[in-house]
Amino acid sequence: MNDVDRRAARPRIEAAVRHAHASAARVTGDGRAAQYIPELAKADPGLLGIAVHPLDDEPVLAGDVDVPFTLQSVSKVLALALVLRLENDTWLDGLAVEPSGDAFHSIVRLEEEAGRPRNPLINAGAIAVTSRLPGATSRQKSRAFTEYLRELDARPAYRLDRDVYRSEARTGARNRALAHFMNHHGLVDDPDVAVDAYFRQCATTISARELSGAALFLAGRGTDPRSGRSFLAREQTRSVLAIMAMCGLYDEVGRFAVRVGLPAKSGVSGCILAVVPGSMTIAVFSPGLGAEGNSVAGMRALEVLSNDLELSLFD
Ligand code: GLU
DSSP: OOHHHHHHOHHHHHHHHHHHHHHHHTTGGGSBOOOSSTTGGGSOTTOOEEEEEETTSOOEEEESTTOOEEOTTHHHHHHHHHHHHHHTOSSOTTOOOOOOOSOTTOOHHHHHTTTOOSOTTSHHHHHHHHTTSSSSSHHHHHHHHHHHHHHHHTOSOOOBOHHHHHHHHHHOHHHHHHHHHHHHTTSOSOHHHHHHHHHHHHTBEEOHHHHHHHTHHHHTTTEETTTTEESSOHHHHHHHHHHHHHHTTGGGHHHHHHHTOSOEEEOTTSEEEEEETTTEEEEEEOOOBOTTSSBHHHHHHHHHHHHHHTOOTTO
């Protein structure tokens, strides 16, 4: 058995998922649901779902894997993949790919760096990416995004959580400021369309089970082994994973690299998507966030899984 097969052996994954769930369940109360989007503050911090999807097998599941949550920042990875595919590009002109060291919605560096976002996973960069989705209106851009999700997971429809969308649209002045600032510097054409499409993309709902399936192409060098369909070229997939590894966990990306050692992206709804290249995807969801904005129980679950299954890329 080679390394990948050994890691992906089902009974071993099942035992690790049970262990991760038990361990993470003990810390769900340590975090607090995101407060700055009023609708997210209502989430039950006791929820916990873990979905581990090996490339060549059915997902291994534990807990609240069918509870829908909004994609929030995890959507940034999928929008990035779609824009790379549509533009047939490995790098996006105008976007840097450096870790930011600033808050995810910071405007400071934008001012210093002439409107150029540090990377596509902080809000400014993500809004710039979303502005490049096809369509002139935010609804059209949002449709292109959900259509892509539908293709990825072969599901009939993806729903917008209207309450979360409205809640963020009402309170998202800072994201609007980022979009307008980038418009001033010529990076975003229509800032109101871009930011509204971004709010819609963030408020798209998914479950941990679905997310682990939809993202499978990221573990498969761009190809989903279930259908054999290629959703992204190999080198583009490599770019996305490298950007996730460097920029995917807010200001906890270093700690995550040390403790988990995988490319991942977290969102303020409490989800984290991690990818084990060539082997599996892992989607965890638990709404209680720690000081850095990452799911406390989600982080714990990923630490246990990485440890038990020897997943760290640095190992
Ligand atoms: N929609 C959220 C915002 O822009 C996403 C943030 C996140 O998940 O990091 O504030």
